[in-house]
Amino acid sequence: MLLRNISLFLLATIILAACELEETNINPNDPTDVPVTVLLPTAMEETAENLSEEAAVIAGIFSQYFVGVDNRALTVESYLLDEAFNMNPIWQDFYNGPLNVLNIIIEKSEAAQAPHYAGVAKVLMALNLGTAASLWGDIPYTQAFQGGGDFSPDYDSQEDVYRSVQALLDEAIQDLQSESTLSPGDDDVIYQGDLALWAKAAHALKARYYMHTIKRDAEAPAKALAAMANAFQAPGEGLVYAYGFTEAEQNPWFIYFKNTPYVEIDAYFSDLLDELDDPRKDGFIRRSFGLERVGDFYAAEDASVPIMTYPELKILEAEARLRAGEGGAEAALQEGVRAHIQEVTGGISDTELDAYLDAHATLDGDGTANLRTVLQQLYLVHFTQVEGWTDYRRTGFPELEPNPDGSNPQNPGGGIPRRFIYPQNERLFNNSFPAENPNLQDRFWWDAE
């Protein structure tokens, strides 16, 4: 009797157990699915952060905005990159960050017939892909983001990635004009749902990424100029990410200099500003305790992060016009410089401004001198950005002198590095990893000799 009761009891618990056990393993903390409206802010914030964190620190050291003085920036200063320490976090910030989130948004919004979301996401996807490809060359894209579906994504050639970037931007421009079941509003923390501005940003980015390829594509300046026609028309339209909405949302440079101040301003950059008597110097550089660090315009607690700005667009236009042999280069240059000076300084007198433009933004020399003038201003406008290093690599301006201690097995010859190396994470875990990790002087597709 007793034994029977016990066995009945045991049987009952076992049956009950099966149902209850599954319930217990449902995660109450994290959802298995979320709408695109809560993914878009993440993608935007992470994009802005990636463009002003370690990648920009290393690029900034190579392009001599910064000098590495401590910890992991010290070795970068002698043109040595650690594939784990330096590269893993940057790669992860792209692939476990905006690239993956944007890919999810694009898939979800296309499935839900919400091309407005897809359009915004594609603009940002193109931006992130273009940036990554300008750092590493060939990168996984078409086979990436599949989780367990493909543990070893193939690499797309850099040329293909640039093609994809242009295609994404074209699609985005289409998508932004289509009918959409759902449109971004406040969750678009950059343009607050203004799709026309997103379309302009798409055109501006088309221009930028065409200009990346000038060494390979003679038509690039003309293509860029065509895209610029539909890009930003006024300084306020640029693609920037504003910080300081709440005190918790601090500018990434502010956080960098608070927590890990491993770089200071390179003497080259500081001297250049002195030499130009540049009115932007106080916005660019902040001095404290005899140290020079990034100034408040870029690194105040609530400073905005420039992503694709009107001044950049106008100066790129000047460059494109010079290269395409079209007129109007000086006007574009001066428009860009003026806009940037006014932005950084908060406004200076016209006399001062004109004097500066006369001295440093006038194209009255030969072709090379004019390019030098334009690219000097582009170098200034790209301060703190990865693009500054890209400008150097695609144009050779400004004419930087490499660090004399920069020769090592990873950087044969000791020249200014031409690229990032791949992260250890890829080398170890991706069976499609090309072969050996390149060295810092290996040139990828657009960086022809």
Place this chain on the structure above:
Amino acid sequence: MREVFQPHLPFLHFLLTILLVFPPVQNIFIMYRPILIVVGLCLFGMLPAMAQQTISGTVTDDADPPQPLIGVSVFVKGSPSVGTITDFNGQYSLNTDEAATTLIFSYIGYDRLEVPVEGRNSIDVRMGESAEVLDEVVVTAVGIERSKKALGYSAEEVGGEQLVNARESNLVNALSSKVAGVQVTSSSGNPGASANIVIRGRTSLNENSPLFIIDGVPIDNSFAGSNFTDQSNRAIDINPDDIETLNILKGGAATALYGVRAANGAVLITTKKGREGGGISLSQSVTFDRVNQLPQQQQLFAQGAPTGNVPVYLGPGESNRSWGPRMDTLRYDGDGTYRYSPLGRIVGQSDPTATDQRVVPFDNFDNFFNTGVTSNTYLSASGGNGETNYFVSSGYLRQTGIVPNSTFERFTLKVSGDTRISDRLKVSASANYSNSGGDRTNRGSNLSGVMLGLTRAPVSFDLANGFEDAEDAPAAYSFADGTQRTYWSAYDNPFWSVNRNLSRDRVNRIIGNAGFEYTFTEWLSASYRAGTDYYFEERTSYWDNNSNEFGTGVIFNDLYSYRSLNSDFLLTAQGALTKDFDGRLTLGHNYFSERGYSDVTEGENFIIPDFYDISNVSQVSFADDNVTRRQIFGTFYDGQLSFRDYLYFSFTGRWDWSSTLPTTEVPFFYDSYSLGFVFTEPLGLATNPVFSFGKLRFSYARIGKDAFAYALDNFFVLGSPVKGQTAFGPATSIGNPNLRPEETRTLEIGADLRFFQNRLGIDFTWYDLESVDQILAVPITFSTGFATAITNAGRVRNTGVEIQLRGTPVKGRDFSWDVDLNFTANENTVEELGEGVPDLSFGSAGVASTNNRAIEGEPFGVLYGTRWSRDENGNRLIDAEGYPIYDPQDPGIVGDPNPDWIMGLRNSFTFKGFYVSALLDVRQGGDIFNGTVGVMQNLGIHKSTESREEEVVVEGVYAEGTIIEGEDVSGQANTTPVRLDSRYYGRYPFAGVSEASIEDGSWVRLREVTVSYRFPQTIVGKLPVRSLELGISGRNLLLLTDYSGIDPETNLAGASNSFGRDYFNTPNTQSLGVNLKIGF
């Protein structure tokens, strides 16, 4: 000191109540009635006056000549609280009332005696040894009591006394070097710091803590660690004073019935129970701690850095390095207005402002560390009549650490009782309450860490600013404007840190159980026990606005709660099957559920300075909570078949349904088989004077293990709001709906041999343990969109030998000497990690790029980092300037933190009332990454950098393609001298090339020394107490090691799978204490 001896009101309340109401103590009042009468009148009214008699006598064994028996319980039948124990002469003296008719004498290993008083005042007795001396009963899995003789696997017991010898506050530390196969590593000398325990090597790539079980209830020993402070592992909530015995279940066969939760072994704790003649016991100890070992700073050079090749003095805020000029070339300028020093600025001796005041090194270490003090008070009362027994206790421990302002305290309360309701039914229940927590100071790789700020401080900078007690003098570490006075703006002054950056935690915990045993018939019985473990931790950690770790003021409010419920039902049948065969079979059912909850709120920027509360921040920047749940249903059997008391075969099996596995994978089954063969019995050696007992053990077991919660799906996680918008992102781990349970297989062979009538015993065990199909989050390439994928992968093997030696070289009337040795050698190999998984990392690579890894074919957790470049013959490669080359792209294995072997050796002596015991602890091997010294060298502050002006030739050969003065010298021996100066260290990573910072962590230490004296009856008899014992105990009084940093028993990551790394860890301590124990 003052802080340590603050009264703890709940404890005092308990103490007074016990002292006032318990009968043995009332005897004191009776004796001192004239004095206490007024108090007595006020408090109780008149106490009953009784006619008194005193009975005394001697208890001896029945040998010839008789030897006195020490510690025999003597009490009055029917009033068990009226009792005493015999002294070292075997004498006792008992005050009783005249009603006492029978005395009971009881002693472990001897037959209990009941002796009628019959009006006598003197009763001498002789006690006979119990027939079954070897038949010690041990508690095995799920509380099944077994004769130790019958076990087919090794089980080791540690008595409660041994756990409290050295007055360790953390139970896990108290196990250190006492049990073969058990390795304990405390993470630092901070009060309440965690300690890591590993049984028979690290098996799991996830989690290696054994299961802790108190009186049948599994309890949580998790470690909610912190990157910033030393937190406790939760076994610290158990008061070691409450423990009667502790049984370590090591192998699979021993733990198989616990199933998934005990795959890493089990620690079975049996707490003290009420017993006849128990009485009251009060103990008080006071222990003093001081730092036992520190890295050395150079004493010659000032803060600064070279310009060109000339060392230049750089003052506070200008450099974090000590590559400045020789201090004997420097003077103070005497400017009293200089805010960093009342002596003025430091200038060159020829500077026009220089005074005669020379610059001499400050001893910042000595100024900083304090003597830690621990006070531990424990009171227990126990009694019963054999049918109903009770035990109550309370303990209060308060500790201040070697780091100023660090504290830990613990208050415990325990009550337990059992009663026999009828011949068939016995009921018991117990409850433990504890309240623990402390103030934790910052440590480790943390810009507010005290060791970071302290060891990096140039000796030309006085962190204390001339103050005697700088931790209490804000002017030592801060300026009038509220900012910090420190030598480098990125590092906190440690005096600042211990005042402005603290983590406070408070844990309230209840562990309780209730159960019954019911006997149906002679051969059938049932038992049931349900227990719960519940705790709630509040933790507030803050960093002042002007502290460096976060750059802004930050406060974290963390709440953690944990609840487990365990319920076991057992039905046991046993009896003789035939004349020669006995059998026993237990069927059981187990239900276990646990729920963990955490809630973290982060705030930034304090509004009112120096007031650290979440309401006082300008921004609550982050809030998140997390719930983890798991349920297990298990059904099991445990059987034993024995032949003629010398051949024992046991088998167990268990089916588990776990909530964390896919429904297709449950239940999963695992089993164990063991054989114990007492071969001396059939050989007729039982009475042999030389070799009387020998047993062989064989066992094989498989244990299953489930997954962690929520491992089957992919999730999205909530991030901080973005401009007021909710922001989610995909989690970086890929779930796996096809997980299988893990399995651990153990083969164990052992022998237990005893000689010379148990004067010498050797216990030998060999084991081979293999853990397969481990459930792991393996790293995958980020370009999949994820960082890890959960999968069944990995096989880890541990093979080892455990030897225990117990001997009594001398056993005499007044003097005896016992030796107890345990030895463990474990070899650990990661055999396989799964396809496409070359290695797994544990611990942040950020710490100077050296971390622990699991690599196929290597021991678990090898240290991995940067290496010197070498040619094929192993010579270091040297460049044209004479510097050794390292390739940052070619990291590799640089050390193995697993010790080759560990050994504990205890010698104990008793002489009359004296007891002296010394525990020697030897660890051979076990590398440690000494990042502390690596960084100190880089900064020019380590002692070794005093030779910075000398030239040395680094041993090695010139690298391929090295050209010196036009000649290719590739492969030739290096002859180019270099200086080991800032230029040298500046070429290598911040904490040095990992390989260069690996040191041998072997040690020999005197882990515990105890000297105690038990006052004889001749003295105690005149006092109103039953026993009195005074002792002195020491911990780590001697440490011999080649390790150049702090005590090598240290762990940056606390109780976790990351071990063997020292990166500004808080040093360990040595202690000396006194204790007094009084029995009433």
